[in-house]
Amino acid sequence: MASKRWKSVQHRVEYVCLRGFLIFIWLVSLKTTLMVGDWLGWFIFSVLRIRRKVVMDNLSSSFPEKSKKELLGIAKRAYQNFAKTTFEYMRFPILDKETVSSLVHIENPEHFDEILRIGKGGVLVAGHFGNWELMGAALALMDYPMSFLVGEQHNKLVDDMMNHYRELMTIRIIHMGMAVRGVIKALRNNGFVALLSDQDAGREGVFVDFLGRKSSVHQGPAVFALKTGAPILYGSAIRLPNGRHRVESHILTFDHLKGLTPENIREVTQAYTHLLEEAVRAHPDHWFWMHRRWKTRPPETS
Numbered sequence: 001m002a003s004k005r006w007k008s009v010q011h012r013v014e015y016v017c018l019r020g021f022l023i024f025i026w027l028v029s030l031k032t033t034l035m036v037g038d039w040l041g042w043f044i045f046s047v048l049r050i051r052r053k054v055v056m057d058n059l060s061s062s063f064p065e066k067s068k069k070e071l072l073g074i075a076k077r078a079y080q081n082f083a084k085t086t087f088e089y090m091r092f093p094i095l096d097k098e099t100v101s102s103l104v105h106i107e108n109p110e111h112f113d114e115i116l117r118i119g120k121g122g123v124l125v126a127g128h129f130g131n132w133e134l135m136g137a138a139l140a141l142m143d144y145p146m147s148f149l150v151g152e153q154h155n156k157l158v159d160d161m162m163n164h165y166r167e168l169m170t171i172r173i174i175h176m177g178m179a180v181r182g183v184i185k186a187l188r189n190n191g192f193v194a195l196l197s198d199q200d201a202g203r204e205g206v207f208v209d210f211l212g213r214k215s216s217v218h219q220g221p222a223v224f225a226l227k228t229g230a231p232i233l234y235g236s237a238i239r240l241p242n243g244r245h246r247v248e249s250h251i252l253t254f255d256h257l258k259g260l261t262p263e264n265i266r267e268v269t270q271a272y273t274h275l276l277e278e279a280v281r282a283h284p285d286h287w288f289w290m291h292r293r294w295k296t297r298p299p300e301t302s
Helices: 002-027 030-048 052-062 068-090 097-103 109-118 132-141 156-168 176-188 220-228 262-282
Strands: 104-106 122-126 146-150 172-175 192-196 206-210 213-217 232-239 245-252
Touching: 002 068, 002 156, 030 068, 052 068, 068 132, 097 104, 097 132, 104 132, 109 122, 109 232, 109 245, 122 132, 122 220, 132 146, 132 156, 132 192, 132 232, 132 245, 146 156, 146 176, 156 172, 172 176, 176 192, 176 220, 192 220, 206 262, 213 262, 220 262, 232 262, 245 262
Parallel strands: 104 245, 122 192, 122 232, 146 172, 146 192
Antiparallel strands: 206 213, 232 245
């Protein structure tokens, strides 16, 4: 009981500190915000060294051809990009539709229009790559019906705040506990459901090739696409030097696959994972290397 009370106090302190920092983020310019993000990313990587070994191990295994100096540069920029992405997300309450539109360029809006024309909704698959939150916000504010499938943060106060910020961008929230029912309903209403599908899925995942290794990937996007006939739309947000973002997308259809067989699930999963790999290889400093992505190994190698 005492432990539970202490955890509650800890969460409240975290929330109050975060709210205080938010006021600073809201008062300064975007340029200053990004400069602070660059500094904080450098500080966490170079001084605090949080998860630095995990990051360097992941990078060296994924890019054996690169020198240590190159890998260190990618790692540092990855921390900086993640800090900037977090700060940009914190600015959601002070952004309007015009500001978001000026920050994000959707390279192929016809892809999204085509999915609406088909009428089965779209499974928008993304990774922890670039500013995925801003990508979703920009699409939602362009009047594409957008839902996010989200997990629950340990700190309920922070979790509620994060979802409130998404709702300010007209994004609907589907909680993990209601995943199947919520996703199916959104797709049947010809909406887009965004899922992040690039973290280790444990023994329940399907193993496909990613950055030269067999990787456990969540089956959800493939199952939803095969079950409903909805196309998969893979999207990536590329950070540009001027502080803007370019969204690239690819439509994947699987009309030739019939049924929820393991083989079909693997084919769908491999298809969009391949697109994620292409994005990561082109912009390695955009991805979230801090995650223990290859923690789960295939049964034959355990």
